[in-house]
Amino acid sequence: MELDPDIVKEFENLLLPNKKPTSDQLNNPIPLSNKKSHPTFQTIPKFYYKPPDPCTNNIRQNLRKEAHSLFLQKRTQELLDNEELNSLWEILEKNSSQVTPIGQQLIGYDDYLKVRDSVTDKCRKYLTATLFAKLQSSSGYPAKVEITSVFNYTMRKVWLQQGRIGLSVYDYNGQGYLREIDMENYIIDIIPTLSQLNVVEQSFHSFYVCTVVKKFFFFLDPLHTGKIRIRDILASGLLAELLELRDEDAPKESQEMNWFSAPSALTVYGNYLNLDKDHNGMLSRGELAGYGTGTFTSVFLDRVFDECRTYDGEMDYKTFLDFVLALDNRHEPQSLHYLFRILDVEHKGYLTASTLHYFFKGIQEQIRAENAQPVSFEDLKDEIFDMVKSKDPYKITLQDLINCGQAETVVSILIEFHKFWAYENREVIVFETNPEDAAQSV
Incomplete structure (x- = not known):
């Protein structure tokens, strides 16, 4: 042509x-x-075909759904079942060539190849030469690996594939991500499989689903795009934390530490109800002031209601969950992103000395209310800039905060009097807690 x-x-x-x-x-x-x-x-070939509108019920949409379903069924059939996993362990044990003094069973590459020849075709694809090389490089034993490492890798690989298939069922567009409604449907469907939630009443399930989904989106969608990638869900570890609730014999301490557990979810919701003094299902600024130690500054609370989504000046449960997650995880980048937006009063993308002074005024109010010893703002400002070590000596960006490793302390002393006073009197607290250590440091 x-x-x-x-x-x-x-x-x-x-x-x-x-x-x-x-x-x-x-x-x-x-x-x-x-x-x-x-x-x-x-x-020029067409390389992009826009997915059909999921709301339409035409032939193209139905064909896409059916193809997606058949694909997931095929991938499910490729997974190892419990019987095949048990068989793999038995074959690994049979071919292990050495037992260390602490009971570790090792296998060399020649025996590893024998294992490959003895397992099913489905299992063989997991036992690659690359896997052996990677495990051997970190095993600490020359030319040998632990059979538990091989088995655990296979188990984790199968679990990740199961998780991806399970989540992909709810990816109605087949684009590799879930919307909030998709995630809600997934949580609703797996609740019966989570043994630890048997104590939760049916009437609480909708609030529980909201509590769970909010954490996924808070940490995996900090820019509020309204969707999260399935691969990010699997890589984050949040799904594994949620599925731990299938173990009904888990100790009480671990349940309390797990955001998704029944005690944790009920505690968060209980705090919300206790703050709601007028019982209208929403939190006003005055009601939110009682959260935690009740020492958040008035300046900070004003900014929360300026920046966060409210309804007629009051906060709903979803917005409250964002607030709780941000304050409970102040060292995490996603929480710092949330809190920095509140601190950045002028929306400049950085904090200055005047910004710090704006929030320090709230601390000063409480210092006067407590008749405590006054604190110099200049000293505090210099300490904050010393902790952050920002690239620009007059500006603190979000990235500066994340990089410095002291972000939790910096944010806390600007928004909460209780945290500020603990920081100012940290040497006295250390001495009262352990006088001997304090004396040695002197």
Whole structure:
């Protein structure tokens, strides 16, 4: 096929790195309509097909759903079942060639190949030479690996694939991500499988689902795009934490530490109800002031209600969950992103000395209310900049906070009097707690 010389020249001038388009070409390019009508455009394959609208019920949408379902069924059939996993362990034990003094069973590469030959085709694809090399490099034993490492890798790989397939069932668009409604449907469907939730009444399930989904989106969608990637869900470890609730014999301490557990979810919701003094299902600024130690500054609370979504000036449960997650995880980048937005009063993307002074005024109010010893703002400001070590000595960016490793302390002393006073009197507290250590440090 002979190409139009004008189009060839146009593309050469635009694409070749050593050629720049002339001013005439820039001012008078070939019209797009003429380009599209040219025969050469018929040879360019279409590489993107917009997914059909999920709300429509046409043939194309139904075909896409059916193809997606068949694909997931096929992937499910490729997974190892319990019987195959048990068989793998038995074969590994049978071919282990050495037992260390502490009871570790080791296997060499020749025996590893025998294991590969003895397992099913489905299992064999997990036992690669690359896997052996990676495990051997960190095993600490020359030319050998622990059979538990091989088995645990296989187990984790199967679990991740199961998780991905399970989540993908709710990915109705087949694009590799879940919307909030998709995640809610997934949680609703797996609740019966979570043994630890048997004590939770049915009436609380909707609040429980909201509590669970909010943590996923708080940490995996900090920019509020309204969707999270399935691969991010699996990599985050949050799903594994949620599925720990299948173990009904888990100790009480671990349940209390797990955000998704029944005691934790009931505690968060109970705190919300206790703060709601007028029982209207929402929290006013005055009601939120009682959260935690009740020493958040008035300046900080004002900014929370300025920046966060409210309804007629009051906060709903979903917004409250964001607030709780941010304050309970102040060392995490996602929480710092949330808190920095509140601290950045002028929306400049950085904090200055005047910004710090704006929040320090709230601390001063409580210092006077407690008749405590006054604190110099200049000293505090210098300490904060010393802790952050920002690139610009007059500005603190979000990235500066994340990088410094002292972000939790910096944020806390600006928004909460209790934390501020503990920081100011940290040497006295250390001495009262352990006088001997304090004396040695002196």
